[in-house]
Each structure stands twice: as structure tokens, then as C-alpha cells.
Amino acid sequence: MGGIDLANGVVGAVLGMLVAVLFQDPIQNSWYRLRTRSRSAVRNRRRREESSPAWRTFSLGPLHTPALIVEGDGESSIPAQAVYIQVLDQEIELPSDMVGWWAEIEEENTRLRAEGRAPLWNGPRYAVETLDISRTALEENPEIHLRLRPTDYYTFLAAQQLDRRLPDGTTPRSRYLDPGDPLRAPAFLQCSLAVNIAVVTADDMLVVSRRSNHVRMAPGVWNSSVNEGMSRHIDSSGRSAPDLYAVARRGMREELSIEPHEYTLELLAFVLDIEKRHWSAHFYARLKDLTCAGLQERMSRGVADRWEHQTIDFVPFRPSAVIKYMLRADRIHLWAPLAPALFHLALVHAYSRTPVERAGAQIVRRMAD
Incomplete structure (x- = not known):
């Protein structure tokens, strides 16, 4: 009897080992797949379909702006010959129920x-009729086609009252703008076209300006190194179309007293402030020999448009330093809408995208801890 039990035990052990060898891996694999599918099913049950607009405004962690980067990624510059500007003859006219706003300003x-007080000069300006982007057939390089129409500063100020009630109870924003199609707007609401420049000194310091409290638009905010609006009177010779690079060089001269031979200049992007409908050509300027100290000394001897700025900061032009500066508690809510995107694009142009994105992610993560 004991021999039979021993034989049965041996047979059972052998069969058990055989079953384990043959079926252990399939059973474990099946169990693993079952658990994985169960967890995935739970996660998918929690998820819902999401829809996101293809066009999103510039943000960096807790910093959110209304700046929409329409063309340009920072890494590649846009050559001057790729920008085509046409000036149309017909001047901008406000809708009949907004004409009174122009008269109030006058x-x-x-x-x-x-x-005997200082009035606002009703200077001739340009309005953006359309900005179209295409690509060349072979290299797929960008081509920008800008169509402009004549307007004036009072029309710009009247059209900036986007949330003022019209006689029918609507506002210019609700009547003429579609949040789902931010690139489409009537020209009379787009009477602002400017250049914004990120200026970096020869010793790698980024120039950041704070607008004066005495300027009419956006007083007291921190802004680009140079901000220059396009003037129909100054920037067009006779009937010729304006040149964005010439406007940028004028801004460098008038706001920082720097001459064209002292820097390199590259066009990085076209950006739209979707809240105020301000268009900007974003530039990057690198000073050849002029250092931070040299620039301050230069400006001490006179600047044409000194009154436009109340403070100038110099920030080490490194991804971590500039991003920390932009996210500072005393800066994050005081930025001009288009400036943070400009500085980020300038960093990408100088350092490439990967290290800039990595530095930004690290800083944002530390802020959240």
C-alpha cells in the first residue's frame, strides 16, 4: 500500500511539473493581459473625448497670453525677400454706429x-486687411503676403473699444469677431501693425523695457526691447510699400540709439494679439560689440524716444534665466501681450527648441512642487 502511494505521489509530482512547464507561462501571460485590459478599461471609462482648437495662444506654465504665433517657430528666420507687402488705395471707414466714437476722440x-495740454496727434497709420501665408514649391520656405490699407490713429483708438456697447446692445467684439476663427477680422479692427525686437548685447544680456506710465496704450507693462509702430508718413517713401526691416532699424535708432551697422537683425515670426487685434513682426537683434555697460552709457548721452520707457532691465540671455524672469511673481501679470512669445522665440533661435523646452519644463515643475 505504501508502495502504491509512493508511486502515485511520484506520478502526481511529475504530472504537476509537466503542467507547470507547459501552462505556467501562458497562464501568467493571460493573467497579465487580463489585468492590463482591466486597468485600461477603467482609465478609458474615466476619459472623455476632447476637442482642442488647432490655434492656441502662447503660454508657458502659469503664464498665459493672447499672443497667437501665426507664422514662425524661432529656429528658422524669415528672409526679407519672403515678405510681400501691398498697400491698397481705399482708406479704412468705421461702421456708421462707431463713427461717433472717432468724433469723441477728436x-x-x-x-x-x-x-495748452498735450493732445494725441492723429498720425497716419496702416490697417491690416489680410495676412496670408504660403510655401515655396520646392524648399517649402514661407512666403508672407501682407495687404494694408490707410488709416489713422483716431480710428485705431475708436476700434480699440472692442467691448463698448453699440446702439443694438452688441459690442464690436461680439458682432465682428469669431473666437473660433481668430485670423478673420475686418480691417477697421486691425489698425495696429508694429515690430517688436528682442535685443541681446555683445555680452549676452537681454534688454527688457518697461513702458512709461505716460503712454496712452498699455502704460506700465513690461515689454520687448524695442516696440515700434508702423507709420504711413515715416515708413513709406512716396507711394512705395513700407519695409518691416526698415521699421525695425528705425525703432533701434529711436529707442536705443543703435545704428544698423552695430547689430544683426533677423525676422522670426508674425504674431497676433487676438484680444486687441494688434499685429506684430517679431525680430531678434544681436549687438556686435556693444555690451550691456556700453549700451547704458550710450543711452545716457540721449535717446530720441526716451519718454516711452521708465525702466530697462538686463537679463542674462540663457534659457533658465530668461524663463525664470518671465515667470517672476512681480512680472507674470505685468507683461505686454506679445513680449513673452518674442523672448521665447529668441531663445529658441539662439539655443534651439529642445534645451529651451527642457529648461521651461524644469522651472515650471519646480514652481508646482
Whole structure:
């Protein structure tokens, strides 16, 4: 009896080993797949379909702006010959129920002039009719086609009242703008075209300016190194179309007293402030020999448009330093809408995208800890 039990035990052990060898891996694999599918099913049950617009405005961690980068990624510059500008003949006209707003602005400045106070000069400007982007057939390089129309500063100020009520209870924003199609807007709401420049000194310091409290638009905010609006009177010779690079060089001269031979200049992007409908050509300027100290000394001897700025900061032009500066508690809510995107594009142009994105992710992660 004991021999039979021993034989049965041996046979059972052998059969058990055989079953384990033959079926252990398939059973474990099946169990693993079952658990994985169960976890995936739970996660998928929690998930819902999401839809996101293809066009998103510039953001960096907790910093959110209304700046929409329409063309340009920072890594490649846009050559001057790739930008085509056409000026149309017909001047901008405001809708009939907004014409009174223009008249109010004229009346206010007539009163200021009569009182001996400084009025706002109704300078000739350009409005953006359309900005179209295409690619060349072989290299797929960008081509930008800008169509402009004549306008004036009072029209710009009237059109900036996007949330003022019209007689029918609507606003210019609700009547004429579609949030789902940010690139489409009537030209009378787009009477602002400017250049913004990120200037880096020869010793790698980024110039950051704070707008004066005395300027009409966006007083007291931190802004690009140079911000220059396009003037129909100054920037067009006769009937010729304006040149964006020439506008940028004028801004460098008037705001920082720097001459064209002292720097290199590259066009990085076209950007739109979707809240105010301000268009900008974003440039990067690198000073050849002028250092931070040299620039400050130069400016001490006179600047044409000194009144536009109340403070200038110099920030080490490194990804971590610039990003930390942009996210500082005393800066993050005081940026001009288009400036953070400009500085980020300049970093990408100088260092390439990967190290800039890595530095930004590390800083944002540390802020969240």
C-alpha cells in the first residue's frame, strides 16, 4: 500500500511539473493581459473625448497670453525677400454706429490743445486687411503676403473699444469677431501693425523695457526691447510699400540709439494679439560689440524716444534665466501681450527648441512642487 502511494505521489509530482512547464507561462501571460485590459478599461471609462482648437495662444506654465504665433517657430528666420507687402488705395471707414466714437476722440484732443495740454496727434497709420501665408514649391520656405490699407490713429483708438456697447446692445467684439476663427477680422479692427525686437548685447544680456506710465496704450507693462509702430508718413517713401526691416532699424535708432551697422537683425515670426487685434513682426537683434555697460552709457548721452520707457532691465540671455524672469511673481501679470512669445522665440533661435523646452519644463515643475 505504501508502495502504491509512493508511486502515485511520484506520478502526481511529475504530472504537476509537466503542467507547470507547459501552462505556467501562458497562464501568467493571460493573467497579465487580463489585468492590463482591466486597468485600461477603467482609465478609458474615466476619459472623455476632447476637442482642442488647432490655434492656441502662447503660454508657458502659469503664464498665459493672447499672443497667437501665426507664422514662425524661432529656429528658422524669415528672409526679407519672403515678405510681400501691398498697400491698397481705399482708406479704412468705421461702421456708421462707431463713427461717433472717432468724433469723441477728436473733440477731446481739440479741448486738450485749447487748454495748452498735450493732445494725441492723429498720425497716419496702416490697417491690416489680410495676412496670408504660403510655401515655396520646392524648399517649402514661407512666403508672407501682407495687404494694408490707410488709416489713422483716431480710428485705431475708436476700434480699440472692442467691448463698448453699440446702439443694438452688441459690442464690436461680439458682432465682428469669431473666437473660433481668430485670423478673420475686418480691417477697421486691425489698425495696429508694429515690430517688436528682442535685443541681446555683445555680452549676452537681454534688454527688457518697461513702458512709461505716460503712454496712452498699455502704460506700465513690461515689454520687448524695442516696440515700434508702423507709420504711413515715416515708413513709406512716396507711394512705395513700407519695409518691416526698415521699421525695425528705425525703432533701434529711436529707442536705443543703435545704428544698423552695430547689430544683426533677423525676422522670426508674425504674431497676433487676438484680444486687441494688434499685429506684430517679431525680430531678434544681436549687438556686435556693444555690451550691456556700453549700451547704458550710450543711452545716457540721449535717446530720441526716451519718454516711452521708465525702466530697462538686463537679463542674462540663457534659457533658465530668461524663463525664470518671465515667470517672476512681480512680472507674470505685468507683461505686454506679445513680449513673452518674442523672448521665447529668441531663445529658441539662439539655443534651439529642445534645451529651451527642457529648461521651461524644469522651472515650471519646480514652481508646482
